[in-house]
Amino acid sequence: MNTPAIEMRGITKIFPGIIANDKVNFEVYSGEIHALLGENGAGKSTLMSILFGLYAPDAGTIKIRGTEVSITDPNHATALKIGMVHQHFKLVHNFTVTENIVLGIEPRTKSGNLNLKHAEKKVADLSETYGLLVDPRARIEAITVGMQQRVEILKILYRDADILIFDEPTAVLTPQEIDELLLIFQRLKSEGKTIVFITHKLKEIKAAANRCTVLRRGKYIGTYLVKDTDEETLAEKMVGRSVTFRINKKPAAPGEVILSVERLSVLGSRGIPAVQNLSFEVRAGEVLGIAGIDGNGQSELVAALAGLIPIKSGRVMLKGRDITKEVIRRRNEAGFGLVPEDRHKHGLVLDFRVDENLILKSYYQKPFSNRVGFLQFQTIASYAKRLIQEFDIRSGSGSATLARSMSGGNQQKIVIARELDLSPEVLIVAQPTRGLDVGAIEYIHRRIIDERDKGKAVLLVSFELDEILGLCDRIAAISKGGIVGILAAAEANERRIGAMMGGFAH
Ligand SMILES: Nc1ncnc2c1ncn2[C@@H]1O[C@H](COP(=O)(O)OP(=O)(O)OP(=O)(O)O)[C@@H](O)[C@H]1O
Ligand SMILES: [Mg+2]
Structure with missing residues (x-):
């Protein structure tokens, strides 16, 4: 077996009120496609953010290609040839593909002017090598979400990454785009890249990954050879019961x-x-x-x-x-009740607490406000407590946690809890x-079926x-x-x- 590309040992990360990673081990061979699986709030994004230098671990060691490193920030990660595609893309919408890709490392002519010609050529070549079909001159606002994701991939390939981390890349894609992305993974792999991808979809793991590491409530559960493990087993490892x-x-x-x-x-x-x-x-x-x-x-x-x-x-x-x-x-x-497709834009106020988000639509009504409009904090607290329990909304500080600091899945549960509990027509x-x-x-x-059976229209x-x-x-x-x-x-x-x-x- 070759030297692992990534070797994380005993990684611990503590946030207020929660151990997001509790002595986690994570080992990925060079040239493999490795899936990272776990419940909402299990600590997957945290672990990958540590690898990309966004958080410093409280304990543990990291080796990249056999050498121990302490990754101080994303620039350092980039220098170590690690790239990350975040779930929420970080692109400038009125810039072109190439302008986005070179942002921060713009090529210049001798006289100091921007030299996009050279960059466009490199982008076109990379796009060709990996079959990404991206037009270097297209504007971001004019291309689909799937294409935007490929621009993010090009961005890290342009910086010579050979370890590519994807945090829930398929969550925003259509089924067709997912199939295409999984093909792109295979092409990246055959060019010698190492890929880590987070997903909740077991089918994708079966289709694309060599091995899969499972986390549960911050702890390392195990690493499994995907071809020998069925979906039911993976689900059970992940949630600790059969699904x-x-x-x-x-x-x-x-x-x-x-x-x-x-x-x-x-x-x-x-x-x-x-x-x-x-x-x-x-x-x-x-x-x-x-x-x-x-x-x-x-x-x-x-x-x-x-x-x-x-x-x-x-x-x-x-x-x-x-x-x-x-x-x-x-x-x-x-x-009317609505669970919108974009939870960040239309579902939550990210800088409000969990309880505040849970009463966003009803705060001005009884029992949350009294006759003269004062908020009834005790009522709100016990209401939030009930929904947090019913919907299993996990976070560090319960109802006082800011939505922004929560894991993506737990943010989604806030929106769903709020809308379902009002039981709209x-x-x-x-x-x-x-x-x-x-x-x-x-x-x-x-x-959702319970709402239907109560006689609601869905x-x-x-x-x-x-x-x-x-x-x-x-x-x-x-x-x-x-x-x-x-x-x-x-x-x-x-x-x-x-x-x-x-x-x-x-
Ligand atoms: N910046 C932060 N401040 C406080 N708590 C945080 C922060 N980031 C993450 N957490 C907490 O750490 C835990 C792990 O979060 P993480 O985002 O790693 O989960 P995840 O496995 O990626 O979940 P999901 O599948 O929902 O995305 C969660 O309980 C979350 O609330
Ligand atoms: Mg996450």
Whole structure:
């Protein structure tokens, strides 16, 4: 066996109230694809941030290619040829691909002017070598999320990284883009790169990784050869109990129409029609799914229903009441609930505490405020305590933790807890389980079905066909801003929905 590319021993990192890494060992051979798996809050991002020099460990040693190092900051990590692609990209949107890539190490001519020609050539060459298909001159704002991620990959390849760390790279990608990324991993590997990637999706681990290290509650559980380990075993190692991958539910008993969307048209960010003449209904006691490839109007549809962007034409009716032009608070009071797809932008106030985020929509009402508008802190505290327990929201200092310092999955649980607990008439959930571990997904799916069974209307927007097929009673496929067709769950399968998503009516 060759010298490990990465050797972390006994790594400990303590944050206020929590041991994020507790004597963790992590060893990755050079040239392997290594998955890092663990529950939400298990300490995966912390461990990789230590490797990239973002945090200093409180104890433990790190060897890179056999040499002991103490990685002081990301520049030092870069010098050690370690690169990291963060879950939230760090790109300047009105710069070109090349301008982003050279940021901080701009090539200059002898007279000191920016020399982009040379950089563009190098970017094009790298893109070619690894099959990334990135246009060096494209502007970031004009390319897809999947392409933006490749720019992040190019950024670290440009700096000669040979250890590449990816923190939940597939969480923001569509299934097609995920397949492409996994191919890119193989190409990077065949060029001799070492890859560490964090994911919650066991299928991806099976498809791409050689070995997998599992963390649970900050502790090292073990490292497994992926080809000899099945998904159930990995899930069990990770959460410490067995996980059911099937959603048990009884047939729906739909009642009256709750949400009615009539000939809706909405413009996208650049003034181009994103949703056109779109109509559907959701009844009490059913889950309607919207299946589609990213960028076909789902985001604009949800934003328009939530009142975040204006509706150009058409109507939205909630229990027979026209709410097309209502402001957001009135919509919420009329019975709208929303789990938005971007938790940082639309779901949380990152510099608020957990309890404050949990009452964001209801703080001004009883029992959280009294008659004259004073917040009732005790009531809020016990409310937060209940939700933290029910939804297993983990953090260092309980309800007083700032959302910003929490792990991605636990941030998501705050948003879901807030919206589900209000039990709205219409619950709109967009990519609700993004970034959640399998145990948390199992629980959230159960709660969504419970809302349905209470007689609420649920609208689920998801890129994950498994999730759509598992939860929905009816499935609408969206393409180019319009509904291609609606299938009852019993008639639906992956192939049929896939064809409809491609624009072919059934
Ligand atoms: N900067 C910080 N300040 C305080 N606590 C932190 C900080 N960063 C992480 N933590 C805590 O450390 C623990 C581990 O967090 P980490 O982000 O490493 O989890 P994770 O395994 O990446 O989870 P997820 O799958 O949800 O992303 C969490 O309980 C988190 O609240
Ligand atoms: Mg994380």
